[in-house]
Amino acid sequence: MxxxxxxxxxxxxxxxxxxxxxxxxxxxxxxVVNLSSSSHRNKKIFVQTTPSISSLSVKKSLPRQSKITQPKDFKQEFESALNEATDLQIELAKFSQTHQFVGRPRYRPILPTVRVTQTTPFPEFDVILTEINRSRAAAARVPEMTAMIALATPVASQGRRQETRRQTISRSKWKPTLRFWLGLVIVAVVLAILAASGWGLKQRLTARGNSAVADLQNAKTDLENLNFDDAAKDFTSAYQRFASISSFIAALLGGGTVKSVQNLVKIGKLISDSGAAMAQAAKALAEAGSLFTPGDTAGPSISSVMLKLQTALAISYADISDVKALLADIDASIIPEDNRAAFEQLSALVPTIEQVVGRGADYAKFFADATGQPGTHRYLLLFENSSELRPTGGFPGSYGVVTFKDGKLADFFVDDVYNLDGQIKQPVIPPVPLQHITPDWGMRDANWFADFPTSARVIEDFYFKESGQRVDGVITINPSLVTDILKVMGPISMSQYSLTLNADNFVTTIQNQIEYVADRAQPKQVMKDFVPLLIAKLRSATSDQWLAIFNSIIANIDKHAVLMYFNNLNLETFAADQGFAGQVYQGSGDYVMPVISNIKGSKTDVVTDTSLALTTEFNSSDALHTLTITRTHNGGNEKYAFYNKQNPAYVRVLVPANAELVGIQGDDNPNFKPIINYKTASFNNFTINDTLAKFESTGMEAGKKEFQFWLIVDPGKTKTVTVTYRIPKALDGDIYNLYVQKQPGLVVKNFSTTVGNFIYDAPLEKDLPIKVELP
Known part of the structure; x- marks a missing residue:
């Protein structure tokens, strides 16, 4: 060459x-030829041809992403970028067309622009979300990368070209710099907007979070009271408050939390749907008044109304269950600290709401099944008067029979219990404590067993012998339920008796009418006339009144003022599970249940105060109990004579089967004698009830041993009886469990128990389970 x-x-x-x-x-x-290093030959480099505010340095490679990237904290990113060390060679590479920097290729995905289409319930968030979306869009536009081949360039070729490139750099540098500062201004504006409109809302957001939880707490209370209409409103309010917070959180959080954010949005929608279902439940209850027209074939059936209620509650239950599942799948760390407490309260509250709604749906199905469709269902009602205590709640001077046919009320009959007892053909020997006041046993005294299922079966047997009819179950009702209904519905006028009955005078007025005013041949006629008037009053009840009435029913069931027994195993199992079957507790651990029976003491229990005190000491694993029962008779000077009589109480204390009696002090030993001698040949036609015979021969009932004694109190006096007994092996390691069961109808104004250093002192309003961990 x-x-x-x-x-x-x-x-x-x-x-x-x-x-x-x-x-x-x-x-x-x-x-002279100056070539590049051989290691750099034929290598591709990637150069930014368009500078971007969202990327101030090419030093850091962007991570691979499969989800939308959202800035977590604008202020933090901005300060981090400003404080970052700058490499001039890299900075020049951003703006020039060629350079000597050679590096590994970095593939950056082009990310889609994020769009928020959901409208927030509060307009003040619109500005925030708009600015955040703009920032997301800017961050998502990744610069295009151009592949170039590194050429071997002689040094001699750099004369005017080098000068030209310097001039190009000098001219092109201003435009990116301007963009840089404009970018800073935009970021500053966004930060200012966030500070003024977003971060400045911190207190309001926190308040809304707390308010949303408060709304759900109110909804829970409404549901417990069967107030579905207000529950629906509370659910809707909670959704509106919750949606605003969810939208704000969704706008701020990063791509790694998309699932949690989606859960938050779903939760709000489910809460709203649950509220809508509550509204449907309220509509179903509004039809309840039409159910109390005996023989009405045109109106809706109880089953159809309960089915609507059950369906609405089932929908709400499913929604709340989904809310619980979604909450469990949310990373609590994504919730801003100011709202985290509300979130945690929500997570703790939802399972309770789920339980209440589920219980409501179960009750609706229960009532639908109990009234039956198709077919006929008949239930025996005992109106037990707790002013005259008996083991299951009170003496049943009146009874009723309610009949449902094809899910509708077909008949409601009320009568004096003595009318029925007089029809028995073969007399039965009564319990020993009753033999000095009656020669035979009848349905009026058949609720003798503290275990209500046992009493109910005996009652059914007496009713069949006396009436010739079978029933499907037995329901006891305490007068407190009637007084609660009168509080809601208002007074009832009985012009034929010149009476106006209300919540305050119902018990005393009816008792006075029966005991002293009424025709002695039919003393309970006033009750027979009152019940149809009460039913007519219920037919006119508004939906709000029905909500209050159902609430009263639930409250009376909780305090055992209403007990139910069913021959149907499924219904009886539900009643037992829900705690209104009245069965004696069969769980493990220690146990005690004082049971008082008023024997010919008229209506004096209502003016007699009862206090219970239980002291427990341990010797190894054995428990030594001292039970003190104190009764104070406040009668003697009352207006009504039935409050001024002596109160003779036959007391039984149910304890575990292995209990050992140490002694009873302060009890009475009256000289009561049977009216007749049941061993005399002329009375050999009396029969023996097998259940009663077994109970009296063993001193055991429902697997519990009983200590029995008399406690007789005169008007104006106080009497105390102390029972001392031992329970072997009462401790389970260092744990002591005690179940105190309350007798239905018995008012215990003062109950105290002392176990080691543990002291409990409060009225005993319902069953009380106690667990003590001893040192």
Whole structure:
């Protein structure tokens, strides 16, 4: 190859001042070629052709992402970027067309622009979300990358080209710098908007979170009271408050928390749907008044109304269950600290709401099944008067029979219990404590067993012998339920008796009418006339009144003022599970249940106060109990004579089967004698009830041992009886469990128990389970 005439090859030859080729200058250049390192040859480099505010340095490679990236904290990112060390060579590479920097290729995905289409319930968030969306869009636009081949360039080629490139850099540098500062201004504006409109709302957001939880707490209370209409409103309010917070959180959080954010949004929608279902439940209850028209074939059936209620509650239950599942799948760390407490309260509250709604749906199904469709269902009602205590609640001077046919009320009959007892053909020997007041046993005294299922079966047997009819179950009702209904519905006028009955005078007025005013041949006629008037009053009840009435029913069931027994195993199992079957507790651990029976003491229990105190000491694993029962008779000077009589109480204390009696002090030993001698041949036609015979021969009932004694209190006096007994092996390691069961109808104003250093002192309103961990 022929050598060039000069020492070097020139792509552009130098010229002199006249524009001619400058030969002298060309001859002065040495033939030297400066090539790049061989390791850099033929390698691709990636250069930004368009600078971006969202990426201030190419030093850091963007992570691979499969989800939308959202800035977690604008202020933090901004300060981090400003404080970052700057590499000038890299900075120049952003704006120039070629450079000597060589690096590994980095593939950056083009991310989609995030769009928020959901409208927030509160307009003040619109500005925040708009600015956040703009920032997301800017961050998502990743610069295009251009692949270039590194060329071997001679040093001699860098004359005017180098100067030109410097000039290009100098001219092009201003435009990106301007963009940089404009970007800072935009970020500053966004931060200012967030500070003023978003972060400035911190207190309001926290308040809304707390308010949303408060709404759900109110909804829980409404549901417990069967107030579905207000529950629906509370659910809707909670959703509106919760949606605003969810939208704000969703706008701020990063891509790694998308699932949690989606859960938050779903939760709000489910809460709203649950509220809508509550509204449907309220509509179903509004039809309840039409159910109390005996023989009405045109109106809705109880089953159909209960089915609507059950369906609405089932929908709400499913929604709340989904809310619980979604809450469990949310990372609590994504919730801003100011709202985290409300979130945690929500998580703790939802399972309770789920339980209440589920219980409501179960009750609706229960009532539908109990009234039956199709078919006929008949239940025996005992109106037990707790002013005259008996083991299951009170003496049942009146009874009723309610009949449902094809899910509708077909008949409701009320009568004096003595009318029925007089029809028995073969007399039965009564319990020993009753033999001094009656020669035979009848349905009026058949609730003798503290275990209500046992009493109910005996009652059913007496009813069949006396009436010839079978019933499907037995329901006891305490007067407190009637007084609660009168509080809601208002007074009832009985013009034929010149009476107006209300919640305050119902018990005393009816008792006075029966005991002293009424025709002695039919003393309970006033009750027979009252019940149809009460039913007519219920037919006119508004939906709000029905809500209050159902609430009263539930409250009376909880305190055992209403007990139910069913021959149907499924119904009886439900009653037992819900705690209104009245069965004696069969769980493990220690146990005690004082049971008082008023034997010919008229209505004096209502003016007699009862206090219970239980002291427990341990010797190894054995428990030594001292039970003190104190009764104070406040009668003697009352307006009504039935409150001024002596109160003779036959007391039984149910304890575990292995209990050992140490002694009873302060009890009475009256000289009561049977009216007749049941061993005399002339009375050999009396029969023996097998259940009663077993109970009296063993002193055991429902697996519990009983300590029995008399406690007789005169008007104006106080009497105390102390029972001391031992329970072997009462401790389970260092744990002591005691179940105190309350007798239905018995009012215990003061109950105290002392176990080691543990002291409990409060009225005993319902069953009380106690667990003590001893040191």
């Amino acid at each position: 022929q050598k060039p005439p000069h020492g070097a090859l020139f792509d552009v030859k130098p010229v002199d001042d006249n524009g001619s080729v400058d030969i002298a200058r060309m001859n002065a250049v040495q033939a």
